Ligand SMILES: Nc1ncnc2c1ncn2[C@@H]1O[C@H](COP(=O)(O)OP(=O)(O)OP(=O)(O)O)[C@@H](O)[C@H]1O
């Protein structure tokens with residue numbers, strides 16, 4: 001049996017549903033049961049609590065009069081029928097990859113959601129990431145054991161990179177009688193979840209495999225934003241404020257702040273837009289150069305002469321091609337290990353002004369990268385984590401599998417794994433959001449019109465590939481799209 005064929009359903013006027021797999025796709029005659037929420041006092045007063053079986057959410061909300069209706073995803077939420085009896089469920093939760101604010105909230109809400117909404121009492125925690133399935137004992141998670149964990153940063157289950165052995169993991173799932181697996185992690189983790197789903201399906205196991213997208217870099221496509229992102233942007237303000245205070249307190253002061261973002265500069269972009277104290281934001285998607293007209297040194301000199309101080313925010317993946325020592329080293333998951341661009345740029349700026357003797361500068365470098373991802377999630381991320389976790393639980397109970405639970409245009413949806421893993425979410429520098437940043441900082445774009453047109457062409461063709469039709473809209477087009485009102 002090869003990998004699962006995408007379930008794509010077409011409708012009138014160009015409607016397309018990119019549906020998610022269901023246990024009944026490969027296990028015939030599965031019994032169903034009434035959803036216990038029907039008699040749950042918390043929900044009995046709510047009208048239309050159950051999601052209509054045909055409810056779907058459009059991927060793109062900006063359309064033209066004659067646009068096809070386009071790609072849709074299945075709307076998340078409770079169904080009238082469920083495919084598991086409460087006492088039949090043996091759930092497992094695992095967290096993989098780097099830390100992100102909100103991991104503990106998601107764990108807590110999965111445990112509490114399963115328990116309080118569906119009467120599921122058997123929930124296991126897998127410790128230390130994927131390898132914990134086969135190399136560690138499990139721990140029992142109950143509403144009382146997770147009651148306060150959302151107040152702490154990190155993950156109470158522990159996490160790791162590497163160690164994904166699909167067969168050993170599915171053996172462990174089978175041996176322990178696990179029939180719902182909740183896998184919280186970034187792009188690598190979701191690829192791992194997809195492999196687990198394929199193997200579970202190949203073995204014909206009645207086990208829902210559910211991904212919950214976690215990435216501080218906001219590099220997962222389709223979804224509006226990842227949980228913890230708002231918290232990270234908020235926490236970054238503290239570092240930027242410090243850099244600004246240091247810079248404006250001395251003559252020709254420069255504050256340099258390095259933020260996370262391996263390949264996607266979202267944290268740097270939003271932290272810059274939020275702060276207003278940043279004069280230059282450098283991200284991996286926007287190549288820059290140091291010397292000559294239009295270069296960074298020229299801009300720094302101009303800014304210092306105008307204003308007496310400046311703040312530079314640099315994402316860790318920016319300008320890697322400029323560093324002389326390039327390394328092929330990888331972490332245990334195969335991610336490229338990056339050079340410290342913050343240190344490099346700070347030293348380069350100091351050397352330049354020492355050499356040129358045009359201005360006597362004072363530069364302070366602040367690296368808060370791990371501090372911004374180790375904090376507990378803020379209030380809005382906590383709400384988001386709760387909705388994500390509850391949506392994930394509703395889907396598994398309804399028999400869906402092989403999906404990532406995610407927010408699309410402010411609605412909770414189930415997205416097939418292949419759409420989550422097929423590409424990375426990046427800042428589109430030919431988009432209006434980057435233009436807003438450039439006009440807010442007044443920094444050079446480091447780009448000529450020819451480059452911009454080339455990038456535009458690539459983006460449009462990417463959009464066409466991803467969505468099956470051409471669209472001028474992109475996922476980071478409007479603030480309201482990235483910071484949507486959360487509803488389910
Ligand atoms: N293609 C893949 N197939 C199976 N497993 C994978 C794959 N890529 C990564 N993994 C596994 O997923 C886990 C997490 O991957 P990774 O370290 O890349 O972090 P991530 O989930 O991308 O999170 P982040 O990058 O946000 O920290 C690791 O245990 C890794 O072995």
Ligand SMILES: O=P(O)(O)OC[C@H]1O[C@](O)(CO)[C@@H](O)[C@@H]1O
Nearest residue numbers: 098099216217260261262331373
């Ligand atoms: O936790 P590690 O292995 O140091 O990795 C850090 C990386 O993890 C992330 O936080 C998420 O991918 C990146 O921004 C950063 O490059």
Ligand SMILES: [Mg+2]
Nearest residue numbers: 097186187188
């Ligand atoms: Mg990753």
